[in-house]
Amino acid sequence: KQEVTQIPAALSVPEGENLVLNCSFTDSAIYNLQWFRQDPGKGLTSLLLIQSSQREQTSGRLNASLDKSSGRSTLYIAASQPGDSATYLCAAKNSGGGADGLTFGKGTHLIIQP
Amino acid sequence: DGGITQSPKYLFRKEGQNVTLSCEQNLNHDAMYWYRQDPGQGLRLIYYSQIVNDFQKGDIAEGYSVSREKKESFPLTVTSAQKNPTAFYLCASSTQDRGNYGYTFGSGTRLTVV
Numbered sequence: 001k002q003e004v005t006q007i008p009a010a011l012s013v014p015e016g017e018n019l020v021l022n023c024s025f026t027d028s029a030i031y032n033l034q035w036f037r038q039d040p041g042k043g044l045t046s047l048l049l050i051q052s053s054q055r056e057q058t059s060g061r062l063n064a065s066l067d068k069s070s071g072r073s074t075l076y077i078a079a080s081q082p083g084d085s086a087t088y089l090c091a092a093k094n095s096g097g098g099a100d101g102l103t104f105g106k107g108t109h110l111i112i113q114p
Numbered sequence: 115d116g117g118i119t120q121s122p123k124y125l126f127r128k129e130g131q132n133v134t135l136s137c138e139q140n141l142n143h144d145a146m147y148w149y150r151q152d153p154g155q156g157l158r159l160i161y162y163s164q165i166v167n168d169f170q171k172g173d174i175a176e177g178y179s180v181s182r183e184k185k186e187s188f189p190l191t192v193t194s195a196q197k198n199p200t201a202f203y204l205c206a207s208s209t210q211d212r213g214n215y216g217y218t219f220g221s222g223t224r225l226t227v228v
Contacts, residue, residue: 004156034217043120043204044219089157091217100164101147101172102206102217104156 002027002094006105014113015082021075021108023090028068031093034102035064035075038087047088048075052095080112116141120205120220126228127192127199135190135223137205143218144210146188150174151202151222160203163188164210192225200227 003026013019023033032051036044048057048064050073056065063076073090087109091102118139127133139146145164149157159172163182177196182188188207192199205220 032216036219041202041222041224043221044206046216046218049216091157100145100162100170101149101159102157104149106154106156 002030002092002103004090004092004103004105006088006090006108008108009106010109010111012111012113013080015080017080018076018078019080019110021077021088021090021110023073023075023105025071025073025092025103027092027094028071029095030068031095033064033066033073034091034093035062035073036089036091038089038107044089082112082114085110085112118205118207118218118220120203120223122223123221125223125225127225128228130194132191132193133225135192135203135205135225137188137190137220138186139188139205139207139218140186141207141218142185143207144185145208146182147206147208147217148172148178148180148188148190149204149206151204157204160190199225201225 005024007022034049035047038044050057050066061078066073087107089107091104121136147162148160151157158174160178161180163169169182179191203223206217208217
């Protein structure tokens with residue numbers, strides 16, 4: 001059964017720093033890996049989706065990479081801003097059978113200090 | 115604009131009551147999902163439906179029921195058999211196109227037992 005782990009669970013950094021959030025998964029049989037942002041009490045907003053055949057995706061100050069062979073993905077945030085404060089979730093779309101749906105990590109709670 | 119609408123935003127349930135959470139999408143997505151989110155835990159899959167008039171149990175289906183009579187709608191009923199229903203419930207949808215399994219989420223319903 002797929003398991004997704006995110007490290008660190010929480011992170012607090014000063015504004016302007018570049019930072020990396022880590023996501024690992026145990027089963028490499030995935031269609032894609034998706035990064036989401038969740039603000040307190042809100043739903044999930046999709047940030048980036050990386051197909052299994054891709055190595056990375058970029059959107060603005062965000063860059064996500066995928067290494068299927070090692071079961072890892074990273075989300076790089078450049079020049080962080082206080083508005084980036086949120087919980088970041090990664091999720092794997094499994095292709096190896098079993099229930100449809102995404103398997104989520106528990107998230108990284110990010111605080112950007114002004 | 116296309117999206118997913120969940121209602122109500124907040125819901126209070128008395129002991130022994132059944133309550134129904136609404137989820138509507140106008141994205142023309144075939145698949146729809148219900149997730150439960152608890153503090154300190156990742157999102158867990160309750161039920162999913164890949165096509166109208168068909169649905170499957172996820173990891174934590176006990177105490178819940180769903181229906182999929184229309185492509186746009188996937189309501190979730192939390193029955194009195196669910197012993198710990200207080201949680202944040204998220205509905206999502208996706209295409210069944212293997213080239214793009216990106217998920218879109220609603221804004222959530224917070225259910226509290228009183």
